[in-house]
Amino acid sequence: MNRMARSVVLILMMAFASGAAIQAGGDKAGTWKAFLPEPAYVELTRRSLDTIGKAAKDAKAPLTELRVEALMLAAYAKSVKDAENTAAFGKGAVALAVAAGMKNNADAARKLALELAAHKSVAGGGTSDLHIAIGDIKDVMMLFANKAKGGEGVHADLFYSPKVKNQNGSEALINALASKKLSDANVGKMAKELELLAYRTAVIAALTLERGPPAAQKGETKAWNDYSIVMRDSAIELADGARKKDGPAIFEASKRLENSCVECHGMFK
């Protein structure tokens, strides 16, 4: 890890370790898996804090954006490898997700978001239960939609065809990756951003697993968990394939990943 990455991690750890006890083992056994390598964690967290800071300053930005990005931040902290000191940081992110999900609470939520984005510890707190904070999983799933339909879009390095560029969404990108193997030249150009997108997708799957099925379909919990785990693990394989610049591995992982989306939607959407 380079020195800058290390110092960002240290700043985050120091800022958020202050004042909050480190929790361990509060989760149902086996729900969370530590798969995020530290460099990806540092970069994804940096981008997340950037998004949160910008959304907090924009009075027109919907609070859902803050809520969802705070959930992502909390889930990054629970998915990172080899870093014990992220629990308090995750707690601040959960506090923001809860605040942004409350009615008539925009000013307080934006203030919390600014504190979090400035790497200050978050006061207040309330519940630190990520499970409860997740709420409607559709808000999180919407990240995958095409940008024109309210999704977050994808990095320009991933616009490898006019169609993918025009759609500008991770669901559409995953569909394209699953339908035809990438050329070696495209693998080379896309590797870095594809790895990050795949890890973000795996973290969305981890939130989906933690959330569980809608109340009316509690009886189908096992199917929900199975789809979420396949989604998470095939997204991790996609990230590995991208890092190794392995076109066939990217193709196989994309097919498995896309299948998990389609199968779960067939049963729960």
Ligand code: HEC
């Ligand atoms: C474990 C189940 C599950 C998995 C796996 C899953 N989804 Fe979803 N998805 C849902 C549910 C539930 C909704 C919300 C449906 C609603 O409330 O309308 C949803 C909604 C969405 C939406 C919102 C817009 C819409 O069409 O309703 C998008 C986009 C989406 N999912 C993309 C994906 C992608 C891409 C993947 C795979 C990479 C994926 N999902 C995997 C359960 C899942």
